Amino acid sequence: MAESGNSSRAGRVAFTHPDFALYELARFFIVAALEMQSVAIGWQVYEITKRPLDLGLVGLAQFLPGIILFLVSGHAADRFDRRNLLITCYAGFSVCSGLLLSAYLRGMHAVYPIYIVVVLIGVVRSFNGPVSRALLPQLVSEEHFPNAVxxxxxxxxxxxxxxxxxGGLVYALSKGPSAVYTISMVSAVGAIVSTLQIKSQAKPRPREQLSLKTVLAGLHYIRKQKIILGSISLDLFAVLLGGAVALLPVYAREILRTGPWGLGLLRSAPGIGAGGMAILLAHRPLRSRVGATMLWCVAGFGVFTILFGISRSLVLSMLALLFVGATDMVSVIIRGTLVQVATPDEMRGRVNAVDMIFVGASNEVGQFESGLTAQWFGTVPAVVLGGIGTLVVTALWAWSFPELRRVNQLTFPDN
Known part of the structure; x- marks a missing residue:
């Protein structure tokens, strides 16, 4: 019993750092807010236009600002106080939720006001991603960092x-998105309050002058680190091709024939699988063959994407998405740990900004790709072809990046 208790405490060791606990509370508030809002935006847009392509355009509108600003946002994360930048980002998310609420209450039911706000959300996200990820290693000790990830x-x-x-339940009960946008706005305020209490003891970082060389340093670093390049590019192309989340409103409405509540369940299923896998890995961390494990899990992601694509049952679809989330989470944790432990603190903002572009491309551009292929070939063929593409990419990366395949453990260089 004592050994069991010690093991349980060891699995939660990151939470012995108070700043980490506050950071995670804020993170929960903001991610929940954005996810609720995403359901409302997707359903609202599809109700207005009835076109899958417009769901893809929502993802593209969020991603394009990141492409334009990622070099600036990464440099800002390395130059300025990361906690204060994070608070500013959370305030920006709250304002965007307020704008969506205002547009709906004023009776502006056209699509273009939604797209304008989605672009603003993309601008805020381009700073939020690298700042929040670069702040995380400052909040825990090195030996507790894998547990924190x-x-x-x-x-x-x-x-x-x-x-x-x-989000789906509130949308259905309130018969519109206004309550969802209100809750999202308040949740972002909660994230601000929590982050204000963080007392991070950041190590002094050199204030590099803004120049093309310093701005591009993250790109150059990743290009030289083949293991990092292989892991984040694998995630880019696998999820870019295999992402089916953008088409969930179509599946919920036309294929599985559920309402907003069904959409909410489908959107939650990958998170259930991913969350369960993350908790499992917190208590039973990967200790060997992490590179090969990552490749096998990405292949599994493709297989379960295909299964979801051909399913006509809500239960089977949710199970497939649950395993999609679980296999993807293994890749996320391995990649996230590799990037952080292999990067000096003074460069983490820039390197994470580049990594976030890869993540954003796989998610937001993946949404656009899914919407476009669904418009051309139909919804089910688009998802199935995407899953097949993920399997092909995994095989190519296993051959092209042998260094990634041979990674055995996730440790800091000094270890």
Missing amino acids: AWNSSVNQSATILGPAI
């Missing part, structure tokens, strides 16, 4: 589970 992923996925479910 696993719990950070678990908290994110818990919010991803609850956010869409609450």
Whole structure:
């Protein structure tokens, strides 16, 4: 019993750092807010236009600002106080929720006001991503960092589970998006309050002058680190091709024939699988063959995407999405730990900004790709072809990046 208790405490060791606990509370609030809001935006847009392509355009509108601003946002994360930048980002998310609420209450039911706000959300996200990820290693000791990464992923996925479910339920009960946008706005304020209490003891960082060389340093660093390049590019192309989340409103409405509540359940299913896997890895961390494990899990992601694509049952679809989330989470934790432990603190903002572009491309551009292929070939063929593409990419990366395949453990260089 004592050994069991010690093991349980060891699995939660990151939470012995108070700043980490506050960071995760804020993270839960903001991710839940954005996920609730995403369900409302997707359903609202599809009700207005009835076109899958417009769901893809929502993802593209969020991603394009990141492409334009990622070099600036990464440099800002390395130059300025990361906690204060994070608070500013959370305030920006709250304002965007307020704008969506205002547009709906004023009777502006056209699509273009939604797209304008989605672009603004993309601008805020371009700073939020690298800043929040670069701040995380400052909040825990090095030996507790892998545990912090696993719990950070678990908290994110818990919010991803609850956010869409609450968003879909609230949308259905209130017969519109106004209540969802209100809750999202208040949740962002909660994230601000929590982050204000963080007392991070950041190590002094050199104030590099803004120049093309310093701005591009993250790109150059990743290009030289083949293991990092292989892991984040694998995630980019696998999820870019295999992402089916953008088409969930179509599946919920036309294929599975459920309402907003069904959409909320479908959106939550990947988060349930991912959250469960993250908790499992927090208590039973990967100790060997992490590179090969990552490749096998990405292949599994493709297989379960295909299964979801051909399913006509809500239960089977949710099970497939649950395993999609679980296999993806293994890749997320391995990649996230590799990037952080292999990067000096003074460059983490820039390197994470580049990594976030890869993540954003796989998610937001993946949404656009899914919407476009669904418009051309139909919804089911688009998802199935995407899953097949993921399997092909995994095989190519296993051959092209042998260094990634041979990675055995996730440790800091000094270890």
